[in-house]
Amino acid sequence: MxxxxxxxxxxxxxxxxxxxxxxxxxxxxxxxxxxxxxxxxxxxxxxxxxxxxxxxxxxxxxxxxxxxxxxKHNESPLAIHLGQVISRGEKMEFTIQKAVELGVNQITPLTSERCGVKLNPQRMQKKVQQWQKIAIAACEQSGRSHVPKIHQPCTLEQWSREPSDAMKLNLHPKAPYTIKTLPTPTQGVNLLIGPEGGLNDEEIAMCSSFGFIETQLGPRVLRTETAALSAITALQCYFGDLS
The missing domain is CATH 2.40.240.20 (Hypothetical PUA domain-like; domain 1)
Structure with missing residues (x-):
């Protein structure tokens, strides 16, 4: 059984x-x-x-x-804090579920200029509660005994400027670096995933000013949910516990 x-x-x-x-x-x-x-x-x-x-x-x-x-000893040695610009409908729920299964430690929902989700504070709070339940269910399924925290949503700028010793990564299809060429993160990773329409030039420049490294997964443009899960998987393969 x-x-x-x-x-x-x-x-x-x-x-x-x-x-x-x-x-x-x-x-x-x-x-x-x-x-x-x-x-x-x-x-x-x-x-x-x-x-x-x-x-x-x-x-x-x-x-x-x-x-x-x-x-229980099944947490990844790589701490990943996912900053995910909120996506529409079930895409955000899917991203949270699979990110937890893959071992992320924290998730912060973000808003940006091209974020397609606009909710009033009451509805947003209900969303956060729903997302936390999804994270718990993913832990029940995947065997994790530490439950990742779903933080309160904030703007891209607020999250980007938060002090952190973690390596900060911003996915960009034309970036000069790939995940496999990065140095080994010693204080974890803050992984930024933009909206379905991508970050605009001003937002990319702002993130760079706060220490985010532009990194690519390959030559193709990925959907936001594909980008998040592909990046987490690659990070876990190179620096975590996936093989």
Missing amino acids: REIRIFQDAELNIGDTVHLDSDAAGHVSRVLRIQIGQELTLFNGDGCEYTAPITAIDKKNVSVEIRTQSL
Whole structure:
């Protein structure tokens, strides 16, 4: 039987009885139809996993007892902070999901001149909550026990000017450097991915003034979601833990 991993935003200790939150309880009881005695794997973002058999279950409530705790060692040695200009519809959700599976540590949604998504603050906050849930679900699926943070959206300039010791990269199809020619990042990478229409010349120049290195993946122009996942994969292959 496959491992069933469930995120719980709570302190977890051996011997505790834990009542799963409503979303998790509904998924376990109504979707997975798991029975008493079957074992779940819980995690809360502290880097550990907790085995917990089900001790009580009905349509709305699921209780488990935590039996063991173990440290999970599957985080990449390369810390990647993805700055992604918000894309339309499901593209942003897809990018977040796959970026988490590939091992990014942080994601900041960005706005720029050519960003095609305009939302009021209330709707944007709901989007952030939805994106964080997508990141959690990607951790449940991929076996990660550290949950990447989805930061509050900000402008491209605000994110670019934030102090950081990380290597800053801006993808550009005509850049003089490729990822494989970069020096090994020692303090992680801040990876900037522009909107579907690309960054304008002024934005590219601004990012360069804040230390971003223009880098290419190849001679072809990629869609924003393709560019993000291709760049993360390449970075993990050269400097992380993909082989």
